[in-house]
Amino acid sequence: MADSTNGSSSFWTQANALFRKNLTFQRRNIRTNLRLILFPLVLCLLLVLLQTIVNIELDKPSNKCGCTCIDQNGDGQCERVCGIQYSDLDQVATCSIPSPPEWPPLLQVPDSQFRAVRTDFLSFGDLPNDSCRSTGSCPITVLMTGNNQSLGESLARNIFPISSNFNSSNGLANVVLGSASETQIFNFLEPAFFSSLPLYHVQSQCRANSTFSISIPLASTIMEKEIICVQGQHSWRNSSTDINNELYAGYRKGNSEEKINEILAGYDLLNSNANNYNVTIWFNSTYKNDTGNGPIGTVRVPRSINLVSNAFLQLLRGPSTQMLFDFIKETPKPETEIRLDFSSLLGPLFFTWVILQLFPIVLTALVYEKQQNLRIMMKMHGLGDGPYWMISYAYFLAISLVYMFCFVAFGSVVGLKFFTLNAYSIQFVFYVIYINLQISLAFLVAALFSNVKTAAVVGYITVFATGLLGGFFFQFFLQDTSFPRAWIVVMELYPGFSLYAGLYEFSQYAFTGNYMGTDGMRWSDLSDSNNEMSHVLIIMIVEWVVVFFLAYYIDQVVTAGSGARKSPLFFLEKFKKKPFSSFRKPSLQRQGSKVYVQLEKPDVAQERERVEQLVVDQDRSHDIVCDNLKKVYPGRDGNPEKIAVRGLSLALSTGECFGMLGPNGAGKTSFINMMIGLVKPSSGTAYVRGLDIRSDMDGIYANMGVCPQHDLLWETLTGREHLLFYGRLKNLKGAALTQAVEESLRSVNLFNGGVADKQSGKYSGGMKRRLSVAISLIGDPKVVYMDEPSTGLDPASRNNLWNVVKRAKQNRAIILTTHSMEEAEHLCDRLGIFVDGSLQCVGNPKELKGRYGGSYVFTMTTSSNHEADVENLVKGLSPDAKKIYEISGTQKFELPKEAIKIADVFRAVENAKSRFDVQAWGLADTTLEDVFIKVAREAQPFDVLS
Structure with missing residues (x-):
């Protein structure tokens, strides 16, 4: 293997290695990435297709404006006539209206069961008793x-007329009409004349049988409407505060949605007098059916202004003076096309799913590394937490940014108003902040899972549940202006609702902009009190920072994803001064309520003394x-504590291969896990090239290689890339890296035949094992x-492989x-047999066989009726012989070496063959396996209560 160049690698060297690995891994998954990117494209195309189909349907003449067939000449032939007079309220928005109809000005009159009456929670007693509601006579x-x-009192007496003259030349100008019907965003058709609710005319005093009918001309038709008289009264309040309290305190009772005590x-x-006219008017805006942006006239406020203005004129100039309010009408408009922007209507729900699907992808990638122990494997080969977090975070951020860019680009190219009308700079800031929050949240949630399938299921359930809850639960609170904003902020602390709220704001501005022909959201709109985007951005930024640091803290302290858990105050350890000494003698501690006593063999005791001298x-x-390395696992569910390693002392020099032998459950894995930093020792310690495993694992990792029991590999990376x-x-x-990789591949026979450039997921079990060995030895x-x-x-x-290890x-x-x-005899310079957490013996293979194997194993197979003869033969060779095996005529005996000669055994067997049939026999020296079995059987640990 090639030598390392400069010792431990730097932060940026580690970051470069991980970045290159992730880049290669991403290139291997190009098809998966394409499928991921195609998801928002398919969804955008689906929205465009749906919008096109609906627009085609809306463009049909039967759906554009009210039309009917009329026989205008009486000849039995009808002509198709279209116009507002044949439309319903929904179709008026599309009709061409060059001459809008004139409508009488109306007051927004409270319905009879909601008019203000005397109550127990208002201190004013000048209102009528609530018994008038049962008869419908409340004023x-x-x-x-x-x-x-x-x-004020003088003006109040003149507000409502004493009587109404329906035959006046002024038409309905002298009649104070009102309606309890809801208003629309336009006045092309007055809903009061199409509603089942009655029309009211307001007077100071209503006479008996004060019900009338009036005719309203509408284009070529005449509409008949019954009008009921209702009494109007005034009440004086000492201040505007009193009015304010009465208006709002009595409007809703508790949590009930029932409207009560409505004031006209x-x-x-203010400071009005005979020379100065100054007035402020309160009106009920809950009837304003236009999402808060329509003209004030649609709330039927102008008539209220006209009434008080007429009262002031009549006070100054006499009762015959008045300003006539003949009618109200909309401005003319051409025929308009309805274009429903489905991206804005369905965007908050669909786009929430599009963006949130990145969450389970990042989550499963992180959990996969934890489940497959790849994170630990990288750490054991020198990758620090800093480079891992920086590159992993940047890696997921880059993927998310590319995904979001494609998402916005696709939506813009296909012409979705959701993207094209809203300012791209606001969209960029919103999406970047949220995907950072989402990645941080994935790091945090990954600490809760150890299985990829479970994490994937929970992640996708979260995606769909968030979208559905946002669309069918959270959105109603966003639309309800009476719902406390503070509770909206509380719900937006859940990141999914923050995302939904932001997308909802984009959709509302895009929908309104498309309908009204204006721009969507701009930066100046964020200062609007009705715009939630500013709150959403602030919440997401704060959560991003908090969640990120919380995720890092939990990764270090709570989970074992990065090896042994750190102290809750690990971030303060860098301020602690460490002694210069390389070896630091640990203090001995008692473990639990028991003192464990082990009768050590001389070779084990000698090894312990050697270690103590090295430390001193x-x-x-x-x-x-x-x-004196110890590991004790605490008891659980009523079970006693488990001692995995009992005070192990061992020293290895350079060039030495030490073999750990022992039955399953002996504690070998716990010992290895302590040495590689997966778990911390309960007491004692170990030093690797002078570094303490309790505090200096980062330095140890730089000079350590590990071949784990199970192959920890990325299935999509090749052997060379690993x-x-x-x-x-x-x-x-x-060049040193290239040479080291080629030498490693050749040494484990993975270089030829294209095996080195084959993905490890396609390797056989043996090939994976050889690659794991090569990984453990790379980099010297x-x-x-x-x-x-x-x-x-x-x-x-x-x-x-044995030759590779020996070299x-x-x-x-x-x-x-x-x-x-x-394998142990072939490779190891020394062996240690480990039983029940204790080292039973230490030495090279020959020493162990000589120390624990001072006997021959004699085997003979005969018919079952000659078994006694075989026993007599063996007893004749050595009275101290011991039978160790017997089955179906085959018997094994241990013969002390010092008590017999091999020649005597051969002579005895030849003599036995003349007396009975000997099917097979053998004499063997003690093997290492015999030593292992013997030591394992003899090791009987015990404990003494303290």
Whole structure:
């Protein structure tokens, strides 16, 4: 393997490596990206198609203006006649109206059950009792105030006429008419004359049988309408505050939507006198059916102004003086086409789904790295948290920006008003802020999941649920001007509702601009009190910052996505002064309520003494020094605590390969996890090239290689691309990087036949294993951990891999775990057998076999009726022989080496063959496997209560 150039890689070197890897990964997924980008394009085209179909239908003559067939000459032949007189209220918007009809001016009269009466929550007693509502005889009320009460009282007496003369030459100008019907945004057709509600004429006093009918000419037709008299009264209030309280405190009772105590109008005469006329008028704007932007005349306010003005003139010039208010009419208009902008009508819902679909994509990518342990793998090969967060965030931001650019570009090209009318600069700011918030939120939510499928399901459910809740729940609150704005802000704290609110504002401005022929949203519109966009932008910016830092904090403290969890105050650790000493002796701690006692073998005790001396002398000649390393997992669900590693002490020098042997559950994985930084030790510590695993893992990662038990690879990256990425993390550059990658591929037999440039997802299990070994050795790491590296390899590949490891151990320390005794004997300079968290023995293979294998294994197979003869033969060779196996005539015995000679065994077997049939026999020396089994069986840990 090639040597590293300059030690640990810099921040920008790591960032460059991750950026190149992500770029390659993105290039591999070009088809997926195209499908992603095509989604908003298809949706925009669908909206255009839907809008075109509807516009074609609206362009049909039968849908443009009211038309009918009329026999005008009486000859039985009808002619098709179109015009306003044959239209309903909905069609008036499209009709050509060169001469709009004249309508009598009306007051917005409260309906009989809503007129103001005396109540228990208003202090004014000059209103009628509520019993009048049952008979429909409640009068309508006008409230008045001002600086001059006598003037006000005089004016009030002249506001409503004493009687109405329907035969006057002035027509209806002398009649004060009113209606409780809702208004429209235009006055081409007065809804009062088309409503089922009656018309009222207001007088100071109504006589009996004061019901009349009038005829209203409308083009070529005459409309008949019944008119009912209603009494008008006035009430004086001492201040405008009193009027204000009475108008608004009595309008709605509690949370009830029932309208009560409606006042016709309120007049504040201010400083009016005989020489000065100055008045302010209150009116009920809830009848203004035009989203707040229509002309004030549609609320039937002009008649109120005319009444008080006439009263003032009559006070000055006599009762015969008045300003006649003959009619009101709209301005002429040509025939107009209805063009429904579906992108604005459906945009908030559809475009919420379009933008939110990026959320599960980012979320699943992050969870995938966590589920496959790829984040940990990168960290163990030297990638720091800073470069990872910067490049990953920038990577997702770039993808999101390209996606949003295509989204806006497609919508603009196909002509959707949602995009073309609203200022692109506002759209850019809004989308950029939101996608930053969305990416930060994905980092935060990723901490809650460890499975990609679960994260994907929850992510897409969130997408569709947010759109539906926004369209069928949140939007009603946005449209209700009476709903408290503070609660709107609270709901917008959920990022999905913030997105919906912003899109809703864009849609409203685009729809109005398209309908009225004006521009959509501009920066100046953000100062409008009815515009939510400014609030939305502020909320998203604040949430973006808060969520980002919260996500980073949780990643470091709560989740194990970046290895061992850090202290909750980890950001303060850089201010702590660390001693200069490389080795720092940890304080010994008692674990729980028990003291665990292990009767150590001499070789284990000798290893412990050697480690203690190295720590005391601060000797840095060994690459790995484990000093009384312990790991205790706390008890859960009533179970006692689990001791995984019991005070392990071990020292490895450069060029040494140490083999960890042990049964499943012995604690080998927990030991490796502590050494590579996945978990922190409960007590004790270990030093890797003088760096403490408790506090200096970032430095250790720069000189460490790991071959995990399970292959941690990106399926869409090739073997060469994997090695290039990890080589860059190890600070390899240029020609040195290329040479190191080629040497690594050749060493593990992945160079020829195009295998190096084949995606790892198409590798066999053995090829993946060889690639994992090559990754662990790239960049000349000084310490390497290999967890069962030859698992799944064929004999030829396994032998080749052993040669690679033997060459690699010459200038580094290697810790290797395996269940293959042949592999351990072939590769390892020393072995340690690990049982129940404790090291039972340490030594090279020959020493262990000599120490624990001082016997021969004698095997003989005969018929079952000669088993006793075989036992007698063995007892004759050695009285201390021990039977260790017996089944169907095959028996195995352990024979002490010092008690027998091999020649005696051969003579005894030849003599036995003459007495009975010997089917097979054998004499073997003790193997490493026998030593392993023997040590594992003899190891019986126990504990003593303290």
